[in-house]
Amino acid sequence: MSRNIEEQLDAEGFYVSTTVGWSMFPMLRNRRDRVVVRTIGERQLKKYDLPLYRRPDGKYILHRIIGVKDGCYIIRGDNTYRKEHVPPTWIIGYVEEFYRNGKRHSVSGKGYRFYVRLWQFLYPLRAAFVGGKRLCAGVFRKLFRRKQTTPSD
Amino acid sequence: MQIKPDFTIQKVGSTYIAVAVGETSKTFHAMIKLNETGAFLWNLLAERDLTEDELTDALLGEYEIDRETAARDVKRIVEALTANGVLQ
Numbered sequence: 222m223s224r225n226i227e228e229q230l231d232a233e234g235f236y237v238s239t240t241v242g243w244s245m246f247p248m249l250r251n252r253r254d255r256v257v258v259r260t261i262g263e264r265q266l267k268k269y270d271l272p273l274y275r276r277p278d279g280k281y282i283l284h285r286i287i288g289v290k291d292g293c294y295i296i297r298g299d300n301t302y303r304k305e306h307v308p309p310t311w312i313i314g315y316v317e318e319f320y321r322n323g324k325r326h327s328v329s330g331k332g333y334r335f336y337v338r339l340w341q342f343l344y345p346l347r348a349a350f351v352g353g354k355r356l357c358a359g360v361f362r363k364l365f366r367r368k369q370t371t372p373s374d
Numbered sequence: 375m376q377i378k379p380d381f382t383i384q385k386v387g388s389t390y391i392a393v394a395v396g397e398t399s400k401t402f403h404a405m406i407k408l409n410e411t412g413a414f415l416w417n418l419l420a421e422r423d424l425t426e427d428e429l430t431d432a433l434l435g436e437y438e439i440d441r442e443t444a445a446r447d448v449k450r451i452v453e454a455l456t457a458n459g460v461l462q
Contacts, residue, residue: 226403233407237384237391239399252399255384320384 226273226281227313230260236273236314244298245283248336254321256283258314266294266309269337271316271328274307283316287341299340302348375452375461377420383413392416392460406458411437412451419461426452 230236236258240249249256258273266272266286272294273283284305288295293306318327326333380398383390390413394402408416414436415429424432426448433444455461 224404229403229405233405235386237386237393237405238403239393239395241399252396255393255395257386 226258227275230258230314235259235317240283244301245285246300248299248340249283249319249321254319256316256319258283259317261312261314264315266312266315269334269341272296272307272312273314273316274311275313276311285337302351375419375425376423377416377455378460378462381460382420383408383416385413390416392455392458402459404458406454406460408451411447412454415448415451416455419455 224232226236226238238256238258239252240254240256241252243251256271261272268286268288270286271283272286273281274296275281282296282305284296284298284301286294287297287304290306293308294312296305296307297303316328318325320326378398380394380396380402381392382395383392385391390408390410392406392408393399411433415433418424418429418432426445429448429452430441430444433439433448434441437444439447452461
């Protein structure tokens with residue numbers, strides 16, 4: 222029970238876990254869906270693969286590869302807007318399949334591949350929408366705060 | 375005894391894996407491997423509160439084994455689930 226994820230991967234060759242967080246939404250939902258992670262071995266990861274990696278601070282992350290640059294993977298969550306450069310040495314496994322509402326989905330399935338391409342294609346639109354929303358929220362907060370701190374007439 | 379609501383089983387290939395869901399998944403990262411018998415007992419315990427004797431009877435109704443073997447299997451699986459904090 223005290224074994225960490227790497228030890229379980231080494232022992233079994235795979236690791237099953239419930240996903241935590243919203244960074245891979247809409248594909249994976251917080252504490253509801255499950256992923257099957259396989260050991261990385263000699264496998265060469267490619268664009269759109271889902272590696273499980275461990276940052277130097279010890280935190281486990283499962284995000285998507287969107288490119289490769291200078292020997293590092295460029296990685297971003299489906300519901301995040303910041304890229305991360307991840308060296309191959311951080312990577313401990315990759316997602317082979319996932320379970321959503323009890324239904325199995327393979328990462329080589331047609332439906333899944335369509336989702337990935339569509340979601341990545343829509344990234345500029347999604348980023349613009351989220352950026353606009355944050356800007357509006359910032360302006361609103363600023364105005365509201367100013368109004369509250371202004372002395373009454 | 376009964377399975378806590380924050381646990382579920384997932385079939386991966388021919389193996390059944392018990393994992394935490396909900397809030398418990400934040401702290402419980404282990405996976406518990408179960409065979410067919412273990413998964414059968416798990417499903418019973420997920421539905422209702424049962425004693426070891428009741429589980430043994432259920433196992434005897436499902437598989438062609440003697441009572442001693444069934445009781446031993448039940449004890450072994452219940453001990454494993456208890457050790458992992460899965461039962462309430």
